[in-house]
Amino acid sequence: MNHFFGKLLNYVWMFCLKVTASLPLIKEPNLFEGENSSLDLVDDIAGQNHKSVLIVTGAGLVRRGQVQPIVDRFEKHNISVTIFDRVEPDPTFSITNEALDLLLENQCECVLAIGGGSAMDLAKVIALSVSNKKRPEKLTGYFKALRKPLPFYAVPTTAGTGSEVTVISVLSDNQTKSKSFVIDPRTASLSTALDPTFMVTIPPALTAATGMDALTHAIEAYVGRNGSAYTDEQAMEAIRLICKYLPTAVADGSNIEARSALALASYKAGLAFTKASLGYVHAISHQLGAKYGVAHGLGNAILLPHVIKYSAPSIENKLATIAKAIGIDQANDDTQQLAKRMVEFLFDFNKEVGIPNHLAELKEQDFPGIVKDAMSEAYFNYPVPRFMQEQQCNQLLQQLLPSAAA
Ligand SMILES: [Fe+2]
Incomplete structure (x- = not known):
């Protein structure tokens, strides 16, 4: 792109984004902090009267037993748990669709991501897909969804992406691995637990x-x-x-x-x-x-x-x-x-x-x-x-x- 037109486009479009960002569409999550705060988050989710949850996470966290205390806490609240544990770095559309199908099959009422940016991004997209009845591929770009997403909650296990509070989710093309962005101001988590016990390893x-x-x-x-x-x-x-x-x-x-x-x-x-x-x-x-x-x-x-x-x-x-x-x-x-x-x-x-x-x-x-x-x-x-x-x-x-x- 010609540099002059690129700059012109940038000034106009960035001004529009600044105006959008100043609207009260992006809300700060309810925040839980400290060791084992992830269990406080589960209690908070239970207080929203959800009957079922899809946990989106990675196999390593499940294998190491780090997800089990959260599952136990949900069950104590009589909330049925479905686990999708196939998240890998840079989630592709096909993996995201598999998680979406599992969510639909089990009629989960909310989504909890336990993981890094990849788990949270994937969870955000499927939460938006379900409520809008659109496959993830149809949601790429700015503001493609009409309805707000299914309730989404997060336990970040790395301290880097900040995906628990951002309005952007990144997915990868299955073959080329090129990145696509899903941007929607309502995709940030409703509640987040910053639990350092997930990060010490x-x-x-x-x-x-x-x-x-x-x-x-x-x-x-x-x-x-x-x-x-x-x-x-x-x-x-x-x-x-x-x-x-x-x-x-x-x-x-x-x-x-x-x-x-x-x-x-x-x-x-x-x-x-x-x-x-x-x-x-x-x-x-x-x-x-x-x-x-x-x-x-x-x-x-x-x-x-x-x-x-x-x-x-x-x-x-x-x-x-x-x-x-x-x-x-x-x-x-x-x-x-x-x-x-x-x-x-x-x-x-x-x-x-x-x-x-x-x-x-x-x-x-x-x-x-x-x-x-x-x-x-x-x-x-x-x-x-x-x-x-x-x-x-x-x-x-x-x-x-x-x-x-x-
Ligand atoms: Fe980054």
């Missing part, structure tokens, strides 16, 4: 990648053009918590205080970006995921310092505010110095939590396709603070090549 690399995904959500929401006082406050709190607790959780996964803080940070980052949207980190990272299967959080983490460095001239004040909030400011720093310090911090923070400074899979011959698709995604979806042209995106990718980082 997450290995360090995944803790780092998911935490950096949440940090990217918060920073992109904060520095983009569609922020508000509300989203700024949520984003800033998420940034503070992640900068303080992510290194601890990576070093000691069993630290409940750090796990709880990161779960809350991911939740708050989700609240921020579902209204204020994202930016080039996500636009480029999605292409790296589609092309090479790079994990979403890892791609974001590697890209984040580079994209913020590129954007810095347009967001110095905001970067300076973040630098002060996380306490990396020094006496007599001016705004420019603070912004520079913030960019350096992001490169160092990646190192501290074990994120590589390059992308092993990246190949220069793939740049044209990655750049074209990333630019297109950004024009249509993100209120970026400083626009990139293809050449600038190319230059940014050059810095991620293994040879550049060596």
Whole structure:
């Protein structure tokens, strides 16, 4: 797309999205926090008079016995439980349809996701499918559903996507693995439990990648053009918590205080970006995921310092505010110095939590396709603070090549 028309389209469409996001359509879930809060959530669901529930989860959680206490609690309330435990990373339309068929077969009255972003996204889509009598394929894009979804509840087991509060669900094409988005302001969970007991077994690399995904959500929401006082406050709190607790959780996964803080940070980052949207980190990272299967959080983490460095001239004040909030400011720093310090911090923070400074899979011959698709995604979806042209995106990718980082 021509850069001039891309920018024009972006300004008009982002303004429309900002107006939509300011309407009271997106509601914050009822929140339960702390160890075993997932059981409090079950009690809350029982209080809604549901007679049956579909639990959407992964086989690993069931095998490790982590789902059983929740099932037992439902049964204590005489609520019949059906379990769909075939969720895998990047759920496809065919897996989503299988879960939908199971829900229909058992006439479940509500959906509870226990898992990461994949379980929650799949659950959100089938909840919307049932009430609108539309297959998931017919719901992709913006606002394709007429009716509100079946009641949806969430127990996130990773601290990264914030999907429990967002209005976006991501599904993959069965063959090409390309991503499709279902966007509806009513798909956020009605109630969520941030239960750290589900998170203590997450290995360090995944803790780092998911935490950096949440940090990217918060920073992109904060520095983009569609922020508000509300989203700024949520984003800033998420940034503070992640900068303080992510290194601890990576070093000691069993630290409940750090796990709880990161779960809350991911939740708050989700609240921020579902209204204020994202930016080039996500636009480029999605292409790296589609092309090479790079994990979403890892791609974001590697890209984040580079994209913020590129954007810095347009967001110095905001970067300076973040630098002060996380306490990396020094006496007599001016705004420019603070912004520079913030960019350096992001490169160092990646190192501290074990994120590589390059992308092993990246190949220069793939740049044209990655750049074209990333630019297109950004024009249509993100209120970026400083626009990139293809050449600038190319230059940014050059810095991620293994040879550049060596
Ligand atoms: Fe993300």
